[in-house]
Amino acid sequence: MNRLKTIALAAVLAAGALAMPLAAQAAGPAEKPEKLSWSFAGMFGKYDRAQLQRGFQVYRETCQSCHSINRLSFRNLMEKGGPEFSEAQIRALAAEYEIDDINESGESVKRKGRLADRFPKIYPNDEAAKAAQGAIPPDLSVMAKARGYERGFPWFIIDMLPGFTYQEHGVDYIAALLKGYTKPDEDKWNAYFPGNVIGMAKPLEDGRVEYTDGSPKTLQQYSRDVAAFLMWAAEPKMEERKKTGLRVMIFLFLLAGLLYFTKKKVWAGAH
Amino acid sequence: MSGPSTYVPKSALGRWFESRLPIMGLVHSSFIVYPTPRNLNYWWTFGGILSFMLVAQIITGIVLAMHYTPHTSMAFQSVEHIMRDVNWGWFIRYAHANGASMFFVAVYIHMSRGLYYGSYKAPREVLWILGVIIFLLMMATAFMGYVLPWGQMSFWGAKVITNLFSAIPYVGDSITVWLWGGYNVDNPTLNRFFSLHYLLPFMIAGVVVLHVWALHVVGQNNPDGIDIKDVKRDSLPFTPYATIKDSFAIVCFLILFAWFLFYLPNALGHADNYIDANPLVTPAHIVPEWYFLPFYAILRAIPSKLGGVIAMFGSIAILAFLPWIDRSKVRSAKYRPAFRTLFWAFVVVCIGLGYLGSKPAEGGYVIASQLLTAAYFGFFVVLFFLSAFEKTKPVPATIADAVLAKGGAPAPAHS
Amino acid sequence: MLFIATGAAAAVGTGATIWPFISQMSPDAATIAAGAPVEVDLSAIQEGAIVTVKWRGNPIFIRHRTAKEIEAAQKDDSARLPDPEPDAKRVQRPQWLVVTGVCTHLGCVPLGTAGNRGSYDGWFCPCHGSVFDTSGRIRQGPAPKNLPVPKYSFASDTKLVIG
Numbered sequence: 130m131n132r133l134k135t136i137a138l139a140a141v142l143a144a145g146a147l148a149m150p151l152a153a154q155a156a157g158p159a160e161k162p163e164k165l166s167w168s169f170a171g172m173f174g175k176y177d178r179a180q181l182q183r184g185f186q187v188y189r190e191t192c193q194s195c196h197s198i199n200r201l202s203f204r205n206l207m208e209k210g211g212p213e214f215s216e217a218q219i220r221a222l223a224a225e226y227e228i229d230d231i232n233e234s235g236e237s238v239k240r241k242g243r244l245a246d247r248f249p250k251i252y253p254n255d256e257a258a259k260a261a262q263g264a265i266p267p268d269l270s271v272m273a274k275a276r277g278y279e280r281g282f283p284w285f286i287i288d289m290l291p292g293f294t295y296q297e298h299g300v301d302y303i304a305a306l307l308k309g310y311t312k313p314d315e316d317k318w319n320a321y322f323p324g325n326v327i328g329m330a331k332p333l334e335d336g337r338v339e340y341t342d343g344s345p346k347t348l349q350q351y352s353r354d355v356a357a358f359l360m361w362a363a364e365p366k367m368e369e370r371k372k373t374g375l376r377v378m379i380f381l382f383l384l385a386g387l388l389y390f391t392k393k394k395v396w397a398g399a400h
Numbered sequence: 401m402s403g404p405s406t407y408v409p410k411s412a413l414g415r416w417f418e419s420r421l422p423i424m425g426l427v428h429s430s431f432i433v434y435p436t437p438r439n440l441n442y443w444w445t446f447g448g449i450l451s452f453m454l455v456a457q458i459i460t461g462i463v464l465a466m467h468y469t470p471h472t473s474m475a476f477q478s479v480e481h482i483m484r485d486v487n488w489g490w491f492i493r494y495a496h497a498n499g500a501s502m503f504f505v506a507v508y509i510h511m512s513r514g515l516y517y518g519s520y521k522a523p524r525e526v527l528w529i530l531g532v533i534i535f536l537l538m539m540a541t542a543f544m545g546y547v548l549p550w551g552q553m554s555f556w557g558a559k560v561i562t563n564l565f566s567a568i569p570y571v572g573d574s575i576t577v578w579l580w581g582g583y584n585v586d587n588p589t590l591n592r593f594f595s596l597h598y599l600l601p602f603m604i605a606g607v608v609v610l611h612v613w614a615l616h617v618v619g620q621n622n623p624d625g626i627d628i629k630d631v632k633r634d635s636l637p638f639t640p641y642a643t644i645k646d647s648f649a650i651v652c653f654l655i656l657f658a659w660f661l662f663y664l665p666n667a668l669g670h671a672d673n674y675i676d677a678n679p680l681v682t683p684a685h686i687v688p689e690w691y692f693l694p695f696y697a698i699l700r701a702i703p704s705k706l707g708g709v710i711a712m713f714g715s716i717a718i719l720a721f722l723p724w725i726d727r728s729k730v731r732s733a734k735y736r737p738a739f740r741t742l743f744w745a746f747v748v749v750c751i752g753l754g755y756l757g758s759k760p761a762e763g764g765y766v767i768a769s770q771l772l773t774a775a776y777f778g779f780f781v782v783l784f785f786l787s788a789f790e791k792t793k794p795v796p797a798t799i800a801d802a803v804l805a806k807g808g809a810p811a812p813a814h815s
Numbered sequence: 816m817l818f819i820a821t822g823a824a825a826a827v828g829t830g831a832t833i834w835p836f837i838s839q840m841s842p843d844a845a846t847i848a849a850g851a852p853v854e855v856d857l858s859a860i861q862e863g864a865i866v867t868v869k870w871r872g873n874p875i876f877i878r879h880r881t882a883k884e885i886e887a888a889q890k891d892d893s894a895r896l897p898d899p900e901p902d903a904k905r906v907q908r909p910q911w912l913v914v915t916g917v918c919t920h921l922g923c924v925p926l927g928t929a930g931n932r933g934s935y936d937g938w939f940c941p942c943h944g945s946v947f948d949t950s951g952r953i954r955q956g957p958a959p960k961n962l963p964v965p966k967y968s969f970a971s972d973t974k975l976v977i978g
Binding site: 484488673 | 946
Binding site for chain 2: 163164172183200202205267270271274275276277282289294296298299323357363365366369370371373374375378381382383385388390391395396399
């Protein structure tokens with residue numbers, strides 16, 4: 130019996146020992162993004178409306194020239210849980226965009242955008258995008274959920290525990306990436322992009338976007354604001370999700386308690 | 401236990417219906433008066449939890465199907481439409497996706513319980529094999545379901561796994577093309593996976609009915625592994641005892657489910673699946689969902705493609721032979737100290753394989769996977785020999801004795 | 816008491832869980848947004864013309880009525896109508912008739928092109944022969960009710976907002 134135990138343990142330990150040195154090697158050359166604090170992180174997180182509005186401004190004035198955000202509709206910008214612009218503001222914004230449509234004769238025409246429309250694509254298809262830009266600038270609608278970085282063991286377990294939850298890998302990566310052009314003479318070199326050579330040249334720097342609410346016009350601020358905006362674009366229902374979650378968890382704990390005492394009462398004397 | 405029930409309805413209408421379709425009697429004998437061993441612990445609540453999760457997945461799935469479009473040009477967008485526009489769509493989608501993970505958490509615990517307490521031993525061999533079939537159906541359902549959002553992992557996971565069929569000698573390539581409905585994973589594949597993903601859960605439900613029937617014919621196992629000898633002393637009626645205990649366990653499980661659904665909805669998934677599927681760009685690391693990782697590790701451990709496929713399916717098929725591999729007359733690991741050690745070593749091996757499945761197939765990870773795959777199959781080899789010669793602890797005479805030994809009270813009076 | 820509390824809690828929980836599954840079948844946000852009011856430029860519609868516009872999936876007939884058509888509609892207020900309704904109640908401005916182009920019998924789209932207007936110079940439904948007049952009221956045939964008037968308003972003399 131003891132021999133069996135020893136053999137079993139030895140086999141597992143050997144496998145573990147072999148795997149250990151490889152952990153460092155498998156991580157890849159890209160730097161890990163810094164873990165930032167976000168207003169929407171954690172069980173009670175909420176978006177910062179002003180930050181989302183600034184982030185949208187950064188997107189409009191910088192990213193939009195190449196990156197579509199096609200899964201977002203104009204009306205989302207005035208809905209609850211997001212930047213919450215006014216309806217008048219969004220009507221005006223939508224009208225600035227040209228949307229493809231068909232007239233009564235069946236011909237392709239462009240008309241002014243309406244609330245119900247989605248943000249139009251920048252390029253009609255991938256081939257056109259590649260021809261214009263050299264690489265295909267990805268759509269940003271779910272970018273904050275489409276990126277992340279490995280935290281390794283045991284962090285990925287700790288990240289799931291109440292009080293320690295960390296689900297903002299994507300936004301931290303985006304915020305870091307925007308500040309990651311650390312080699313001034315190599316404009317496509319980025320410290321955080323896997324493989325370090327990125328198709329996008331440095332999009333943001335200090336002073337690039339004129340904020341009107343007094344926030345610092347720094348690269349640091351821009352990268353955080355646009356990352357937060359992209360998180361909302363990817364998860365517009367996050368506030369509703371966390372709010373509902375709190376109610377559900379409280380209810381379930383109460384119900385579990387009631388059921389526990391009911392069970393004890395039913396089973397009294399039967400154990 | 402099985403046989404005509406003793407249930408007599410109180411109303412005349414009830415008696416009229418019962419004599420034509422004895423459903424009430426069936427429910428009464430199977431879920432109300434059904435004798436449940438008194439000494440069951442909470443590991444026995446996972447059957448109920450699994451039934452609940454199956455219904456939950458079916459309901460959330462049917463509702464999702466009202467809004468999902470199974471075409472390559474629209475699948476990803478339709479899922480985003482569900483998440484953004486459909487009333488409570490985000491909730492139903494996250495419930496279904498995280499529900500699948502929860503389903504596998506529950507099934508792995510349920511299978512481990514069976515392994516530990518010898519629930520697969522005579523006369524429960526068919527019950528166990530039905531369970532293996534359910535597990536295989538679950539894996540097929542989950543695999544096809546993951547393809548439906550048509551993200552990068554959906555596409556490339558489908559590509560890798562369907563490509564495995566080409567390993568079959570002579571007919572492999574034809575079978576693969578037949579599966580794909582084309583020369584690659586594309587729209588025909590997505591469409592048929594949607595159809596089958598909708599179908600399979602109902603087949604699972606059917607096999608679950610057989611599974612519960614097989615269970616009720618032989619009766620449940622229990623932590624001490626001894627049969628009910630005296631119904632009054634050794635058992636309790638299913639309702640209210642097991643019903644309330646299962647309800648409590650289900651709600652506790654729901655707390656874990658809700659924690660993931662509302663606060664960690666994407667933690668068990670992969671970020672790459674939020675990128676539209678692109679047949680021309682392969683992700684850096686293709687990984688399946690966590691519940692497939694141990695089998696993925698076994699698949700990649702064997703250098704030959706066909707060998708890997710055989711090993712992977714073999715690792716599940718071998719479970720079906722467990723009742724004949726384990727020759728010990730004693731059921732429960734509670735009284736089998738040697739087997740207990742072997743069991744925990746097996747659990748560690750499975751977790752280790754799962755970890756390795758998430759790593760790239762390079763360097764030391766390969767050798768580690770090979771060692772642990774050997775250990776996985778080694779478990780069954782060792783068990784075959786160990787079970788004939790191990791020293792076991794004495795088993796209590798009756799369930800009632802086992803309960804009283806733990807400091808419990810005699811069974812309460814019941815009809 | 817404990818049992819009642821537990822049962823009640825379970826019932827509340829079940830009800831609260833069922834609600835999203837019922838609500839998800841109601842129109843989603845995109846559908847509601849797409850069904851928002853549409854604007855029609857009236858300056859392009861000449862007198863005597865009928866224009867069809869789509870709103871919430873249905874055709875809407877916009878008719879720039881001539882003086883003769885208005886007179887005919889108002890005169891028939893006192894005629895025997897299957898669904899009596901004075902013309903004044905069916906229009907906000909007499910020269911603009913706005914009706915939903917769905918026959919109230921079984922849902923076909925009635926014809927209003929020249930030669931296909933039926934004996935009351937309105938619309939003729941080819942499916943089962945219902946005839947509507949210049950106020951969109953049912954005159955002959957199996958349709959039970961007049962062509963429905965959707966919610967609309969005039970943003971200006973040349974801009975109609977339907978919905």
